[in-house]
């Protein structure tokens with residue numbers, strides 16, 4: 001299966017309203033579509049990532065640097081191609097992948113991810129097997145939770161938040177990942193309590209602070225919500241205190257601490273576990289080097305009794321989490337305005353029923369993208 005051509009297309013779709021989390025607001029959904037054309041007629045195709053400012057440099061890096069490395073290679077050799085991309089010397093003109101150029105590392109790993117994910121889709125299509133089965137096929141369905149509970153303007157009694165959480169339960173989702181970290185601790189505890197009261201004991205509730213707190217604030221929050229049966233505490237501490245800060249939190253609470261979506265390599269994930277006390281890694285396959293690197297991280301995690309989650313990007317995450325015994329929940333944005341591309345871009349959508357997402361039985365990622373939608377939102 002010789003690679004003949006690599007195509008990469010940036011997409012940008014503005015949202016109809018803004019969404020406010022612990023440390024940010026979102027007003028657009030960006031993503032990147034990658035296609036790998038091969039001499040046997042198989043076209044690997046994947047979409048993923050939600051980069052705004054770095055989107056153009058990622059696309060340029062694939063076009064100018066990674067694609068030429070792949071032409072003529074056998075697309076079945078994903079490990080070999082990953083190493084070739086990772087160890088290539090990128091010519092960035094003035095300066096390079098130097099210790100000071102932190103952005104460049106993230107650009108490289110996202111560019112490798114965009115290519116690697118499409119290669120795996122090609123591989124699934126070549127062998128005529130769904131990706132999760134190609135990767136080991138541990139299960140055919142996974143619990144699915146909502147990413148939601150953003151901050152409302154003027155919801156003093158948290159009724160709107162409660163209604164939102166209940167709507168997810170009625171939709172057949174198994175739980176909610178709730179935004180915390182922007183309000184006072186008291187307010188965020190009240191919001192968490194309100195969701196638990198509205199949804200009952202069985203509903204999964206995870207809290208995501210998006211790196212909003214100092215370690216001591218995070219510890220205070222965790223101790224106070226422990227009686228509410230919180231499944232995990234995601235990214236509790238500031239970006240500059242990811243190892244010792246996370247370790248302090250994880251030692252002080254019974255709630256498992258999650259991080260990983262801010263890491264770009266298996267080396268960074270290793271340190272989160274060994275030095276940060278992280279119990280669940282939510283590595284994002286569109287940020288950290290693609291499916292090949294995610295699988296290595298998952299292998300390492302299994303030897304350390306660490307579970308695997310995934311940050312967003314359900315179209316790929318479901319295959320990965322279903323392929324390993326220590327995979328947890330797929331997360332989706334059920335709010336139609338938060339991730340419109342999840343609805344508009346794929347032609348096929350996985351069945352969601354009784355709290356579970358059912359894996360597609362078509363080959364590869366099994367979604368097939370709508371070319372008209374790609375043309376409508378392409379931003380290059």
Ligand SMILES: [Mg+2]
Nearest residue numbers: 208234235261
């Ligand atoms: Mg998060």
